[in-house]
Amino acid sequence: MIEVKDINKTFGNNEVLKDINATFKAGKNNLIIGSSGSGKTTLLKCIVGLHEPTSGDVFYDGENFTKMHFEGRVPVRKQIGMLFQNSALFDSMNVEQNIIFPLNLFTNMSRAEKHERADFCLERVNLTGKNKLYPTELSGGMKKRVGIARAISMQPKYLFVDEPNSGLDPKTAILIDELINEITQDFKTTTVVVTHDMNSVMGIGDHIIFLHDGQKWWEGNNHEIAHSDNKELNSFVFASPFMQAAREKL
Amino acid sequence: MFTDLGRYILLLRLSFRKPEKFSVYWAEIMREMVSQGIGSLGIVAIISVFIGAVATVQTAFQLISDFIPKTVVGSITRDSTILEFSPTITSLVLAGRIGSSIASQIGTMRVTEQIDALEIMGVNTPGYLISPKVITGLTMIPLLVILSVALGISGGYIACAVSHDVSTADYVAGLKDGFNPLTVTVCAVKSIVFGFIITSICCYQGFYTNGGALEVGQSATRGVVFSCIWILFADLVISSLLL
Numbered sequence: 283m284i285e286v287k288d289i290n291k292t293f294g295n296n297e298v299l300k301d302i303n304a305t306f307k308a309g310k311n312n313l314i315i316g317s318s319g320s321g322k323t324t325l326l327k328c329i330v331g332l333h334e335p336t337s338g339d340v341f342y343d344g345e346n347f348t349k350m351h352f353e354g355r356v357p358v359r360k361q362i363g364m365l366f367q368n369s370a371l372f373d374s375m376n377v378e379q380n381i382i383f384p385l386n387l388f389t390n391m392s393r394a395e396k397h398e399r400a401d402f403c404l405e406r407v408n409l410t411g412k413n414k415l416y417p418t419e420l421s422g423g424m425k426k427r428v429g430i431a432r433a434i435s436m437q438p439k440y441l442f443v444d445e446p447n448s449g450l451d452p453k454t455a456i457l458i459d460e461l462i463n464e465i466t467q468d469f470k471t472t473t474v475v476v477t478h479d480m481n482s483v484m485g486i487g488d489h490i491i492f493l494h495d496g497q498k499w500w501e502g503n504n505h506e507i508a509h510s511d512n513k514e515l516n517s518f519v520f521a522s523p524f525m526q527a528a529r530e531k532l
Numbered sequence: 533m534f535t536d537l538g539r540y541i542l543l544l545r546l547s548f549r550k551p552e553k554f555s556v557y558w559a560e561i562m563r564e565m566v567s568q569g570i571g572s573l574g575i576v577a578i579i580s581v582f583i584g585a586v587a588t589v590q591t592a593f594q595l596i597s598d599f600i601p602k603t604v605v606g607s608i609t610r611d612s613t614i615l616e617f618s619p620t621i622t623s624l625v626l627a628g629r630i631g632s633s634i635a636s637q638i639g640t641m642r643v644t645e646q647i648d649a650l651e652i653m654g655v656n657t658p659g660y661l662i663s664p665k666v667i668t669g670l671t672m673i674p675l676l677v678i679l680s681v682a683l684g685i686s687g688g689y690i691a692c693a694v695s696h697d698v699s700t701a702d703y704v705a706g707l708k709d710g711f712n713p714l715t716v717t718v719c720a721v722k723s724i725v726f727g728f729i730i731t732s733i734c735c736y737q738g739f740y741t742n743g744g745a746l747e748v749g750q751s752a753t754r755g756v757v758f759s760c761i762w763i764l765f766a767d768l769v770i771s772s773l774l775l
Contacts, residue, residue, distance in 0.1 A: 332648050352656070359654030370645040384653045387552045442652075 316493035363433030584687025606706020635755035638738025669731030
């Protein structure tokens with residue numbers, strides 16, 4: 283479980299996050315949604331420690347991550363897997379090397395065990411046999427899947443996903459969503475997904491936080507979101523005529 | 533400027549923390565040695581031979597007289613190659629060849645979130661990305677400079693054989709005449725210092741890249757320009773102190 287308490291983040295005079303409080307439970311798909319510039323990626327980066335919050339704390343299973351120094355954070359970070367918006371695969375390494383990179387650094391597994399683990403992770407994301415391909419040889423969807431395979435290679439307790447569907451066709455986007463959901467259920471990870479994709483929201487949103495203007499504006503799940511009377515949330519979720527028509531039929 | 537200096541020093545301090553796993557860092561050092569060392573052999577060989585040849589031809593042109601022994605051409609070529617041409621010119625060229633590569637490589641990793649991915653895993657990113665490059669610079673650039681000295685002096689020999697301004701026998705005699713081992717010490721100190729300057733400055737510029745492709749290019753340019761300026765400054769300081 284991850285708890286976020288009174289997180290504020292400012293860049294110069296720009297107040298990006300204002301008093302954010304949230305709890306992300308294990309085994310759930312926790313979605314952070316909001317329009318562009320609402321602060322959702324900044325919140326994610328504050329949670330994983332890529333940004334230091336101006337004030338407030340982040341707790342991983344009760345341990346105050348924000349107050350930890352570099353060495354103290356390493357054990358927590360070994361339990362974190364993250365898929366970046368652009369996958370962030372290491373260009374100089376092939377698919378298998380990308381996946382076993384954290385295993386090389388942080389485990390004493392034998393070469394055979396590492397290859398076995400890489401094969402398992404690739405099988406999990408339906409990329410069996412693609413071990414020797416380089417990131418430049420992969421499509422956008424395949425890169426995302428390799429990113430997920432790398433994220434789960436260390437069997438993380440916490441999985442963070444930043445805009446998993448950006449730049450993907452709807453069918454591939456749904457596959458990625460299903461994969462994230464399966465991993466969350468199978469490994470009981472605390473999964474935090476930043477997205478503005480409505481298919482993801484409706485499909486896997488066990489717990490949803492809506493950010494507006496740097497503040498938490500609404501909290502609920504994918505069933506409640508359709509019937510919410512929150513004006514800002516509705517103007518975000520049901521922005522298109524298609525979604526408005528879909529809501530009327532609900 | 534002081535902010536940059538502070539950040540540079542802090543980054544170097546972080547770079548030399550205890551590695552997570554020595555074998556992974558060692559593999560990275562070996563990879564860098566191939567990239568920086570073997571990859572630079574061609575350009576170093578070409579410039580060294582030509583510099584040595586040109587130094588010999590021009591020295592011969594200026595000093596050939598009945599009152600000056602012809603062996604002096606060999607001595608001057610040897611000393612100028614060891615003291616200045618090989619360490620400084622080679623390092624300036626390597627600042628372009630290696631430095632721009634380092635800054636753009638790390639800069640690209642920064643803007644494509646690869647460095648963030650390393651940090652999320654719990655990797656000491658300055659240590660993993662910078663220390664192998666700096667260690668390689670400290671070892672491979674001096675080796676390249678030694679090679680450059682040998683090839684520069686050989687270039688002078690070839691120039692003598694081709695131009696006949698000075699006989700090869702006189703040139704070789706001049707090489708042996710009045711050799712001062714201090715020049716080799718100065719050459720070694722310069723090449724180690726220049727190796728550190730090139731790799732550390734370019735790593736710093738790459739590591740703090742912000743933005744996109746344009747900024748990566750700017751970081752690479754800044755890395756090369758600052759490296760060249762600091763090489764020239766360090767050249768003057770080392771020469772003044774040691775000679």
